[in-house]
Amino acid sequence: MKLNFKCQQCGSCCQGESTISLTSQDVQRIAYFLGLTEKEFLKKYAVIKSGGRIELKTRNGFCIFFDKDTRQCKVHPVKPEKCKEWPFVKAIFEDYDSFKIIKSSCPGLRNVTWEELKQFKNLKKTKNVLR
């Protein structure tokens, strides 16, 4: 089964004054991709928030890795796990209201129905078809 999802590259999930939290694996992977040490990467691209949470820096209201000209992520092949997951986060499968809220913030879900998503979730249980 193929879900009718198509990212519209609207950039809305890369927009805001804060970003998702990075895991230590995200830091390792992105630093390596950029040819930097983890320390260099953190200094150049990350901010440490309260509780030690690591976030990507933002620039002009977008994540520092969002390229406004191409509407693409500059670290796409190694982007943070949370970015890879979006919009198929746990909450979208939980109930119809959450699905509607997430759908309204992601135009890529325009043609995805709740019924399709539920079927997809069942399939996903037996086989990892998302990624």
Ligand code: SF4
């Ligand atoms: S909000 Fe959805 S459609 Fe827009 S860039 Fe993110 S994943 Fe793609």
Ligand code: SF4
């Ligand atoms: S890392 Fe890439 S996908 Fe994630 S918020 Fe930044 S630009 Fe968007």
